[in-house]
Amino acid sequence: MNQRHVFGEVFTLETAIASFVFVTILVLLIVALVRRRARPGTQPSQRTERTHLESYYLAALAVVATFLVVYTAYANHRQQQTDQHRPTTNVDVTGFQWCWQFGYPGTAGQKVSVSGNCRNGQFPTLVVPTGHNIKVRLTSRDVIHSMWIPALRYKMDAFPNRKNTFTMTFDHEGRWRGRCAEFCGLRHRTMDFWVKAVSPDEYQRWLTSHAAGSGAAA
Numbered sequence: 038m039n040q041r042h043v044f045g046e047v048f049t050l051e052t053a054i055a056s057f058v059f060v061t062i063l064v065l066l067i068v069a070l071v072r073r074r075a076r077p078g079t080q081p082s083q084r085t086e087r088t089h090l091e092s093y094y095l096a097a098l099a100v101v102a103t104f105l106v107v108y109t110a111y112a113n114h115r116q117q118q119t120d121q122h123r124p125t126t127n128v129d130v131t132g133f134q135w136c137w138q139f140g141y142p143g144t145a146g147q148k149v150s151v152s153g154n155c156r157n158g159q160f161p162t163l164v165v166p167t168g169h170n171i172k173v174r175l176t177s178r179d180v181i182h183s184m185w186i187p188a189l190r191y192k193m194d195a196f197p198n199r200k201n202t203f204t205m206t207f208d209h210e211g212r213w214r215g216r217c218a219e220f221c222g223l224r225h226r227t228m229d230f231w232v233k234a235v236s237p238d239e240y241q242r243w244l245t246s247h248a249a250g251s252g253a254a255a
C-alpha cells in the first residue's frame with residue numbers, strides 16, 4: 038500500500054500549502070480593500086510599480102514552485118521504489134473496449150490469462166499475492182484507457198503499442214474495485230475490475246488451478 042501512503046503525504050502537504058496561500062491572499066486583499074478604499078479627498082496613487090515588492094513576490098513564487106516540482110518528483114520516485122528483499126510477481130494488464138485482461142506470464146511454462154466482458158456486473162479480478170513487488174506491465178489493445186484503483190490512490194494510463202511499467206505492493210489481503218478513468222467509448226462506464234490481494238500460498242493455488250483452463254473469467 039506504499040502508493041496510498043505516498044499519495045496521502047503529497048495531498049496533505051499540497052493542501053496545506055494551497056490553503057496557506059489562499060488565506061494569505063484573502064487577508065491581504067481584505068486589508069487592502071479596507072485601508073485603501075476611496076474616501077472624499079483621496080487621490081489615486083501615482084505609483085505604477087513597486088520593483089522591490091514584485092521581486093520578493095516573484096522569488097517566493099519560484100521557491101514554492103521549485104519545491105513542489107522537486108517534492109512531487111521525489112514522491113513519485115518513492116512510490117515506485119521496490120524493496121529488493123521482496124519477491125517479484127509480474128502481471129500483464131491489458132485494457133480493451135470495454136474490459137480488462139490480466140496475464141501472468143512464465144508460470145510453470147504456462148501463461149495464465151484472465152479476461153472478462155464487463156457486462157452485467159461480470160468484472161474480471163486481478164489476483165495478486167501480499168508481500169510481493171507486483172510489477173505491472175500495462176498496455177491497451179485499441180484506444181487509450183486508464184487503470185484506476187480509487188481506494189489505493191493509484192491511476193496509470195494504458196496506451197496502445199506501449200507498455201507502462203510500475204510496481205505496487207499489498208501489505209494485507211483485501212479486495213478493491215478498479216475502474217477505467219479514460220473515456221474510451223460506448224461502454225466505458227461499465228469497464229470495472231477487481232483487485233484481490235491474497236496470501237502467497239493462496240496465490241500459488243489460484244495460479245495452479247487456472248493454469249489448466251486459462252481464459253475463463255475470474
Ligand SMILES: [Cu+2]
Pocket residue numbers: 182183217218219220221222225226228
Ligand atoms: Cu474507458
